[in-house]
Amino acid sequence: MKKTLTSLLCAAMSLTVLVLACGGEDPVPPQVPLPLEDGGVLWADCDAARGARACPEGASCRFVEYYDRSICVPACDPQAACQPSQAACCVGNEDGGAGYCVPNEVCATLDAGTEDAGSDDAGTDAGVIPVETDAGDSKDAGTEAGTDGGPKGDAGTGGTDAGTGGTDAGTGGTDAGTVTDAGTGGTDAGTVTDAGTGGTDAGTVTDAGTGGTDAGTVTDAGTGGTDAGTVTDAGTGGTDAGTVTDAGTGGTDAGTDAGTSVDAGTDAGTEPLGYTDIRIMAANITSGNGQDYDLGHGIRLMQGVKPDVILVQEFNYLSNSAADMRSMVDQVGGTGFSYFRETGAQIPNGIISRWPIIESGEWTDPEVSNRDFAWARIDIPGPKDLWAISVHLLTSSSGDRNAEANSLVARIKANIPAGDYLAIGGDFNTDSRSESCLTTFKQVVDTAGPHPVDKNGKDGTNAARSKPYDHVLVDSDLRQYQQATVIRGTTSFSTFTNGLVLDSRVYTPISEIAPAVSGDSGAASMQHMAVVKDFHVPNF
Incomplete structure (x- = not known):
């Protein structure tokens, strides 16, 4: 998933979107990309698919909805000013509070203004969002904790549920969406049984990896009666495609031909196809x-x-x-x-x-x-x-x-x-x-x-x-x-x-x-x- 900076960076948003709290304005929009006096370039276009090579060291490739394209944004200290003056240091919640230098014109559009994701005003820049409060139904993302992202209760406090009526997403033995909890009390996150305890399965009768039984059925994905991750192979009989034979060492290949003992030619496990x-x-x-x-x-x-x-x-x-x-x-x-x-x-x-x-x-x-x-x-x-x-x-x-x-x-x-x-x-x-x-x-x-x-x-x-x-x-x-x-x-x-x-x-x-x-x-x-x-x- 590509990481993004959007024009609503400072509002309560989906967790897949980088949320920033920004400050400072510049009435003159900066040039993007911005040539620097030392011959370098700031906020250059980038291709997120190139990973770490997409941007200089210390910068990350982010999609900026304001420009409708990806640019390289340098990291910064939230307590210090960005250089040049056309930049502001914004704090990204998605990246653990890391700061990024972005153009002032991006930050200037980020205040939630007068309306919240619910109905009341955040009062200040909606980028600073206390985690105990909800941007959901009738309460604001900046006032009065204890309100719910669904119709009733809060996502994580007070034994209430983030989406159904009266149950909590992870506390009090209750489940995130049904009646039972995802991992406590021997109950399952969606059915009657638990995903990993008591020899029971997360959806069927058998467990995913214990007791010689299979994660979904009783038999193995290729042989009879055994699990596709313990003793037998996902295609032949006698060796496992991930335990007994190794993905690239010990004379066997990262693909022992889906169940043979010969090498495919190279260590196919060190580099992804591309x-x-x-x-x-x-x-x-x-x-x-x-x-x-x-x-x-x-x-x-x-x-x-x-x-x-x-x-x-x-x-x-x-x-x-x-x-x-x-x-x-x-x-x-x-x-x-x-x-x-x-x-x-x-x-x-x-x-x-x-x-x-x-x-x-x-x-x-x-x-x-x-x-x-x-x-x-x-x-x-x-x-x-x-x-x-x-x-x-x-x-x-x-x-x-x-x-x-x-x-x-x-x-x-x-x-x-x-x-x-x-x-x-x-x-x-x-x-x-x-x-x-x-x-x-x-x-x-x-x-x-x-x-x-x-x-x-x-x-x-x-x-x-x-x-x-x-x-x-x-x-x-x-x-x-x-x-x-x-x-x-x-x-x-x-x-x-x-x-x-x-x-x-x-x-x-x-x-x-x-x-x-x-x-x-x-x-x-x-x-x-x-x-x-x-x-x-x-x-x-």
Whole structure:
């Protein structure tokens, strides 16, 4: 159910509607969405179906009847003023008293005025509704407790019922609508027997889960004489579809074929059917003299955009021990992230992934001896895997880079299933988008524009921002699912239609990519900008 803010937010309303108590007026209606001075946007349109990703951190997607659409509303302290001045902090009862900054013009319409949901006036803003009083028949939602939401008594006090005559919804041994109580005294919420006690059932003769009997009938939903939730399976004989065999662990599948012992192929219990958002980042963003991430500038940049898959170059950190590399990955993504880093290389390539890496390795770069092509097969949600390849092509000449591209394309064609997704990314050191190596890569990935840009619309990725050194290139199967890259801060977000070139020196507001700071991309010896692309991929 979508959460809503309505023009009657402050009246007594259905519990499925967010109720707010609002204050303050502004005679000048604010712009919605409202651009902010720091470059962000307040009250931006949102899609509630996208869940937590719909709005920046600290904001929620709510349907506002006043505008007849959903917008992002930031949380606020009810004891403090909202910023900017066009906003008021309203208290939402549905969310446990949480405050939300909404436009003043919304709050200005919320006073119940002179008429109550019954017949008398609330006297003040009808958003403050004492829980002991009723907005029902003849009494007001702000005066004289003890009145009923039905014809007679109050919903929860005095032994009276919220809807029938003289019985209470949960007290005094009486029932919410009939003669008996929902859970006390051995009586049932609607019939004669109780839902869970005494071996009796909530509607029939037998109990829902005890005594080997079934929740509605005497027999199991698939076999004879036993319950569909204890010993036998809801489709075969001998194993239960939820107890003996597990939904995703222990060698059995979240669907053991409705009663077989074979695996459906993947852990179908971790992601609901739908789409998975995947953010891929190419990152040769080391700093200092050691071609490593020791100084933290590159790590902060990765943290700031929260990638799901990172194609890393010059993958060195501190002593390069297993513990140090694990520490870097934990900082960048979290303890649940996987990684692969090629061995025996001076400036190794590697891959960091939110999802399990189920296969990995390195293919020889025929043109250079201090690194290879690192690859990983990633078990993203859904039936297809993502093959990610991290590359660092030579600076020496376009001919050398094309030779490297030809070698890699041959490896891809020989090893990667055509039905899986493919991403090649990293530091290509290309001087232009017409270089021969990019033409060669067209055999396996889509190299066409439009291309990612920074906050100023520039697409160059070298330090001087004049050449397209760095790339995230995917095959046509994955390219069809590319979506805008949306970088979300705590109070604002920015949208990059074709992906982002991450240059903290020009990014505003810098708070959206915290903990990165403005100077990170300009750190000593940082010669590249990271590239980010987003994809909305079906997991069915």
